[in-house]
Amino acid sequence: ATTKTSIGNFDFENCFMNAAGVYCYDRNELEQLINSQAGTFVTKTATLQPRPGNPEPRYHDTALGSINSMGLPNLGFDYYLDYLLELQKTHPHRTFFFSLVGMSTEDTHALLKKVQESDFKGITELNLSCPNVPGKPQIAYDLETTEKLLADIFSYFKKPLGVKLPPYFDIVHFDQAATVFNKFPLTFINCINSIGNGLVIEDESVVIKPKNGFGGIGGEYIKPTALANVHAFYQRLNPSIKIIGTGGVLTGQDAFEHILCGASMVQIGTTLHKEGPVAFERITNELKDIMDKKGYKTIEDFRGKLKYL
Numbered sequence: 495a496t497t498k499t500s501i502g503n504f505d506f507e508n509c510f511m512n513a514a515g516v517y518c519y520d521r522n523e524l525e526q527l528i529n530s531q532a533g534t535f536v537t538k539t540a541t542l543q544p545r546p547g548n549p550e551p552r553y554h555d556t557a558l559g560s561i562n563s564m565g566l567p568n569l570g571f572d573y574y575l576d577y578l579l580e581l582q583k584t585h586p587h588r589t590f591f592f593s594l595v596g597m598s599t600e601d602t603h604a605l606l607k608k609v610q611e612s613d614f615k616g617i618t619e620l621n622l623s624c625p626n627v628p629g630k631p632q633i634a635y636d637l638e639t640t641e642k643l644l645a646d647i648f649s650y651f652k653k654p655l656g657v658k659l660p661p662y663f664d665i666v667h668f669d670q671a672a673t674v675f676n677k678f679p680l681t682f683i684n685c686i687n688s689i690g691n692g693l694v695i696e697d698e699s700v701v702i703k704p705k706n707g708f709g710g711i712g713g714e715y716i717k718p719t720a721l722a723n724v725h726a727f728y729q730r731l732n733p734s735i736k737i738i739g740t741g742g743v744l745t746g747q748d749a750f751e752h753i754l755c756g757a758s759m760v761q762i763g764t765t766l767h768k769e770g771p772v773a774f775e776r777i778t779n780e781l782k783d784i785m786d787k788k789g790y791k792t793i794e795d796f797r798g799k800l801k802y803l
């Protein structure tokens with residue numbers, strides 16, 4: 495079996511990659527992803543200026559997953575664009591993802607105009623779902639603002655673009671969100687970001703410093719919500735808008751379920767943070783074993799074919 499996939503006009507040797515924020519802060523980490531079994535990588539979400547992020551401790555692993563309130567620490571847009579342009583010379587046949595978001599609407603447009611005018615040939619992931627910047631809402635929970643933002647963006651942005659979404663929890667919200675996304679030539683949507691503003695306690699204390707311990711939840715806790723978001727949008731979106739499945743992937747079986755729900759690419763966050771890039775080899779082999787046992791040659795043989803009772 496092969497776990498290769500395609501998104502838009504891009505082909506990838508493997509349908510696994512990191513989730514933005516994990517193992518993608520600088521050239522050192524991104525190089526490790528390039529040299530791993532991952533099919534591609536996405537950068538840490540970049541902002542116009544570098545950001546130190548929230549006070550530490552701001553990330554904590556638990557038995558069932560993780561909680562984080564990083565606060566968008568990153569080396570700034572130019573650092574990541576420079577590296578991505580260098581990779582276009584050293585790895586001309588590979589396509590990478592550039593995650594970004596502005597701290598204001600004006601900044602978001604400034605960033606995307608810089609990408610549009612640059613020689614960047616990869617895919618842009620606009621992060622509409624960071625839950626950890628105090629005072630800043632998760633943009634994609636405001637569908638009116640999201641529609642206006644996308645309408646303005648697509649008036650000038652002509653390169654491949656997808657959006658990173660927070661989890662939705664109401665069927666009506668799936669309907670309303672899909673109605674908005676279907677209006678635009680999106681290359682993909684990525685479901686889901688961490689479940690925002692959870693609380694993890696050890697003994698009598700929170701485990702992270704920012705926001706009195708409130709942070710985004712990842713890992714085993716979130717797979718049912720992640721699968722539901724992947725499948726809800728798979729059922730509702732134009733087939734031209736691919737779906738990246740993120741959330742709760744620890745094994746090949748978890749990845750199989752994301753693809754069964756409609757995902758064309760699977761991102762790994764918490765498990766990558768805990769295990770390192772070798773996780774890509776393990777999970778890829780586990781998925782290939784499952785496919786071989788079931789007689790599936792490619793992921794298209796079962797993608798989206800979730801059975802109902």
Ligand SMILES: O=C(O)c1[nH]c(=O)[nH]c(=O)c1Cl
Pocket residue numbers: 515539562563564565566567621623624625626627687688710
């Ligand atoms: O705190 C963060 O940096 C962060 N953490 C997340 O769990 N998701 C995001 O999109 C971001 Cl931007």
